[in-house]
Amino acid sequence: MHVLITGANRGIGKAxxxxxxxxxxxxxxxxxxxxxxxxxxDVTDPATVNALADTMADQALDLLVCNAGVYADKxxxxxxxxxxxxxxDGFATNVTGVFLTVQAFxxxxxxxxxxxxxxxSSQMASHTRAPxxxxxYRASKAAALNLGRNLASDLAAEGISVGIYHPGWVRTDxxxxxxxxxxxxxxxxxIARFAALGPATSGCFETWDxxxxxx
Numbered sequence: 001m002h003v004l005i006t007g008a009n010r011g012i013g014k015a016x017x018x019x020x021x022x023x024x025x026x027x028x029x030x031x032x033x034x035x036x037x038x039x040x041x042d043v044t045d046p047a048t049v050n051a052l053a054d055t056m057a058d059q060a061l062d063l064l065v066c067n068a069g070v071y072a073d074k075x076x077x078x079x080x081x082x083x084x085x086x087x088x089d090g091f092a093t094n095v096t097g098v099f100l101t102v103q104a105f106x107x108x109x110x111x112x113x114x115x116x117x118x119x120x121s122s123q124m125a126s127h128t129r130a131p132x133x134x135x136x137y138r139a140s141k142a143a144a145l146n147l148g149r150n151l152a153s154d155l156a157a158e159g160i161s162v163g164i165y166h167p168g169w170v171r172t173d174x175x176x177x178x179x180x181x182x183x184x185x186x187x188x189x190x191i192a193r194f195a196a197l198g199p200a201t202s203g204c205f206e207t208w209d210x211x212x213x214x215x
Contacts, residue, residue, distance in 0.1 A: 001060050002112075004028040004044055006101060008037060009067030012120070015187035016065065028056070030068075043068045043097030043198075053104040061108035063194060065118045066098045066144075068207075073136040087136055094140035099147060106160075115160045118194050119148040121205070123166040128214045145205060145215065146170040152203035161202040165193055168208040181208075 003020050005024035007013040009028030017029040017037065030041035030052065041052045043066075063185050070093045098119055109115030123129050148164035155162060167190060169180045189208035198205070205213045 001063070002028070002059065002062055003063045003065065003071045004030070004061055004105065005065040005067055006030045006097075007021070009033070009038055012167055012170060012183055012186050012190070013065075013067045015183045016067070016191060019102075019187055030053075039080050043101055044092040046100055049097075049104045051112070056105075056108055057110070059108055060111035061105055061115060062112045062149050063116045063118065064102065064105050064109060066101055069094050069120060071137045071140075073134055073186070076133075078133075082135055090136040090140045094137075095143045095147060098144055102151060109160055110158060112157060113195065116194060116197050117148075117151065117155075117160065117162045118190070118197065119144055119162070119164045119191075120167055121145045121148070121164045122167060123143070123207070123213060125166075126205075126214055129202040138196075149177070149205075151215075156199065156202060159199065161197050161199055163193065163197040163201065163203075164191060164205045166205070166213050167208045 003025050005013050005016050008017045009031035017027050020027045029038045032042045033036045034040035039052055040048060042048045070090055072086055072090060073082055102117055121144045122141040124134065125145040138169045145164050148162050150163035168186045170186045171182055172179060186208050193206055193208065193210060205215055207213050
């Protein structure tokens with residue numbers, strides 16, 4: 001089994017790399033800066049995305065996990081905050097970067113015949129979670145959810161399944177120290193969700209612990 005995970009240098013991404021490696025899977029972890037067991041790939045830079053795809057040549061990819069994400073607008077002021085470059089950067093990573101990654105690795109997923117794509121979104125993407133604030137993060141994660149749903153429709157005929165997931169409120173640099181669950185709990189739950197993903201559930205929006213989340 002060959003798994004590629006973006007944003008694998010810390011947090012949930014790193015934990016998933018460790019778990020898949022421990023299970024004996026072939027794991028390709030990526031980050032903006034190359035490191036131990038990590039390939040350099042910046043999802044906002046098409047050249048680096050395509051370069052990694054090219055180095056994988058004719059390899060098959062069983063699972064692509066689009067985990068890389070940013071949340072730069074926490075605590076921004078509605079009156080004075082949310083500058084245009086923050087919007088551009090947020091969408092470049094959380095939305096465009098997901099699409100470009102999927103596009104570049106589609107040939108590898110097709111070689112697996114039953115390839116899977118997992119997109120890490122957030123409960124903050126849901127219309128049921130609208131308490132205000134964090135406009136860039138909420139909007140970009142909602143767009144990633146929409147992207148995943150449409151990819152599921154387009155790829156169904158090829159046997160490629162697409163799932164979208166809320167990883168939980170996790171104790172990471174992004175989630176903060178008061179979050180509800182640990183990185184280990186989130187990674188373990190997500191890996192179980194990916195294993196269960198198939199044609200019958202393609203297009204799903206689920207939580208890390210297997211609950212259906214409203215769109």
